[in-house]
Amino acid sequence: MKRIFFAFALLIIAKFHAQTWKTDEQYIQKFAPYAVEEMEKYKIPASITLAQGLLETGGGQSRLAQQGNNHFGIKCKEDWTGKTMTHTDDAPNECFRVYNDPRQSYEDHSKFLAYRPFYVNLFKLDMMDYKSWAHGLKKAGYATNPKYAYILIDKIEKNRLYEFDKSSSGEVLYAVLRMYPDLKNDRIFMAQLDQSRSSSNPVTVKVPYEQVSYAKQQQNVEKIVSKAETLNSILIKSHPNDGMKFVIIPDNLDLAAVSKKFGISESRLMKWNELDGTQLKRNDFLFLESKSSSGNVATYKSQVGESMHDIAQKFGIKLKKLYSKNRMDYGQQPQSGQLIYLQSKKPRK
Template sequence: MNKIFFAFTLLMLSKFHAQTWKTDEQYIQRFAPFAVEEMEKYKIPASITLAQGLLETGGGQSRLAQQGNNHFGIKCKEDWTGKTMKHTDDAPNECFRVYDDPRDSYEDHSKFLAYRPYYTKLFSLDMMDYKSWAHGLKKAGYATNPKYAYILIDKIEKNNLQEFDKTNSKEVLYTILKMYPDLKNDGVFMAKLDQSRSTSSPVTVKVPYEQVSYAKQQKNVEKIVSKAEILNAILIKSHPNEGLKFVIIQEDLELADVSKKFGISESRLSKWNELDGTQLKRNDILFLESKSSAGNVATYKAQVGESMHDISQKFGIKLKKLYAKNRMDEGQQPKSGQLIYLQSKKPRS
């Protein structure tokens, strides 16, 4: 009986350790590719991002990282509509963001710096000058610890994280292997390295940051850097209408691109979304399953320029059902301010 218990304990411990990162080195090997991807998109030094992740998570061991995939301690704020968790930080039971994947946390961290005016001056710094970035973050108020900049610099230099500022998303695995040659004995890592040989060349940002206004800087950040990065940025969301799965298109794309990403045929996507073509436009709503027969609210006032299709996508209701509920002919469009019925049929006049 004791032998069985001992074997069971070893099994459980092995499973536990497989899901965590006991050392900074393991964290770096796992998340350096994310930091480099963010550097290419947002021009934030990978060394800085990685050092902040190491510091915030204690090498991946923090509760926020393990239970919420939150690697940078980003709190909910008013504009957050995703999952949340309670965690005691500066005060008891504060609200923190929860992500479906650590990659989303890295992306959100980049946007946190890029979209806020406090950090605008950072993007005029040399991207290879991690020391200036560390001191710039402290000066901008990122952290209250007076030694924050020196702590980041120490993390970077002890782990040679500045090497990741010199690489790109295609070469990052080779950089990791150069830093940690023992990984040659890691079959999983070597398989990943082999797979990377067949990937396309990375596309770097052609429009670098400059010291410009916040509005212009935000516009620069949102420019297309590559189709792959645009597709990676598309996240599945749950619609208020029965939790229907949908996505918001980040930039102009072909329906085939989204079809391939989510493994759903073009014909189904086209049918579910009542599309009359294959070109998707920025900010389009695209459902990944059949829409409902009714809306989650009773009525809605049409806005200037809105079509019935726009309204059907906004509320997750089938277009034919929407026309029927409003006693309108298919193809007829609403007037600005017109009351649109989403649940029951419009009363006969």
């Protein structure tokens, strides 16, 4: 019972201290775990992420960080469907993203770099080389300040943020304690450390980051870069059948990745495209809105190996309507060369 009460008290205290970062050191102590988690997922050096967070928020004190949990100054852009706030930056009253908590901001920052073509070359760099990453960000156009790279490097070296590039999510609090030994007198921090140590589901990695071979690291980077390039190559097209919006999948992808790119839920995409799974294949048609009840041509001769679903996607017709027009049982497949009716129903014999 005492343990439960202590955990509850810790949560209450943490809530009241959540927005009180007054120095760079306090910011680092609070958000180093987020940066390390993102490093493990997206292969972006934790030192770079933390330095950018420190710079963008002024150590957590910016209006965007305090009111919008936005730690990287990410603007709305055309693909953002979440909450927003206006803030004067390069121009008056610009639109910025608002997050439910800072952790979402950290992950969105990772996705911002991983899924945009401007930053593809960053993921070819050594993850331990924070200087090259800093200069790479500037070269890719992340910031307009000509001294941006040197400012990041200065923050990293002044605060020894490179120490976190050698850490893992299961060890990061110990790394924080080594850097700031006075935290041993901080009851809240030590309670968090104790809770992390005794947790039945600690966040860990199977292989410590420093033991991962460079070849393996490069393989992981190449996968991220390849996926980002594939997603960015997908363009919305207008279908001949009533101009419906659709895309052609350039390579094998998860539906979740396409869902995030276009801000459309997986469930809607599955319903509109009559999908029975979430794996998309190369050259698949994927509609971004509900399909039509009829085709833009009267008939079509099926090709070798084509299914009714293939034909429905090719002509932008709802699958059930296509079966109905051809007086076929749902699930029945056409023979090669069979005449498929796309507008009116097949005449009865």
